[in-house]
Amino acid sequence: MSILNLALMFAFGCFALAQLLCLYRVMRAPGFSDRVLALDTMAINMIALLTLFGIQRGTQVYFEASMLFALVGFISTVAFAKFILRGDVVE
Amino acid sequence: MSILTEILVAALLVTGGVFGLVGAWGLVRLPDMMTRLHGPTKAATLGVGSVLIASMLHFWLHHGILSWHELLITIFVFITSPITGLFIAKAHMHLSWQQGELPRPPSGVEWSTYGEGAENSPIVTVEGPEKPCE
Numbered sequence: 001m002s003i004l005n006l007a008l009m010f011a012f013g014c015f016a017l018a019q020l021l022c023l024y025r026v027m028r029a030p031g032f033s034d035r036v037l038a039l040d041t042m043a044i045n046m047i048a049l050l051t052l053f054g055i056q057r058g059t060q061v062y063f064e065a066s067m068l069f070a071l072v073g074f075i076s077t078v079a080f081a082k083f084i085l086r087g088d089v090v091e
Numbered sequence: 092m093s094i095l096t097e098i099l100v101a102a103l104l105v106t107g108g109v110f111g112l113v114g115a116w117g118l119v120r121l122p123d124m125m126t127r128l129h130g131p132t133k134a135a136t137l138g139v140g141s142v143l144i145a146s147m148l149h150f151w152l153h154h155g156i157l158s159w160h161e162l163l164i165t166i167f168v169f170i171t172s173p174i175t176g177l178f179i180a181k182a183h184m185h186l187s188w189q190q191g192e193l194p195r196p197p198s199g200v201e202w203s204t205y206g207e208g209a210e211n212s213p214i215v216t217v218e219g220p221e222k223p224c225e
Binding site for chain 2: 071
């Protein structure tokens with residue numbers, strides 16, 4: 001097993017564990033803003049996981065998916081925060 | 092593929108994984124909401140940034156394809172993560188503190204979190220101005 005494969009496995013493990021910790025924070029959190037922050041972090045980690053999967057497979061088709069995750073994660077976080085602040089997403 | 096470029100890509104991958112894990116661990120373990128906001132920013136910038144640059148170098152050096160997608164995603168994440176951090180911090184201010192508990196902003200105006208329209212929030216913890224009955 002080459003160094004690259006070992007590093008890929010390590011990074012997969014790290015980001016999977018990070019996803020699980022964020023999922024715990026989504027389920028048990030002291031407030032709304034913690035849950036929103038954990039969901040945003042899950043979207044960010046998902047970008048990294050998809051990129052790692054693309055490296056492992058040696059294909060570039062997953063970059064569109066990670067770009068979509070970046071866009072949807074940003075927009076959903078802003079919409080959540082706007083709803084908490086104003087009660088309306090689009091004023 | 093030379094061993095040197097492989098070690099470079101592997102080092103970037105390991106750095107990204109460690110920073111991603113540290114960010115999520117900080118999200119769970121730090122004591123206060125404003126400090127918890129600090130943890131995942133490391134995962135967003137250094138973690139994801141290292142992984143994306145590692146992917147770019149890998150495809151460039153080992154497959155001979157120079158792709159700019161990763162740079163696009165990196166720039167997008169770097170632009171948007173401060174904005175989401177600011178919005179979450181404002182939502183936390185709105186939910187946790189009364190207006191009088193915060194220090195005054197310097198220029199004589201109010202915090203925009205408590206300004207006009209804040210009384211429409213579904214989760215009201217702010218003492219808004221009295222609304223006339225309609």
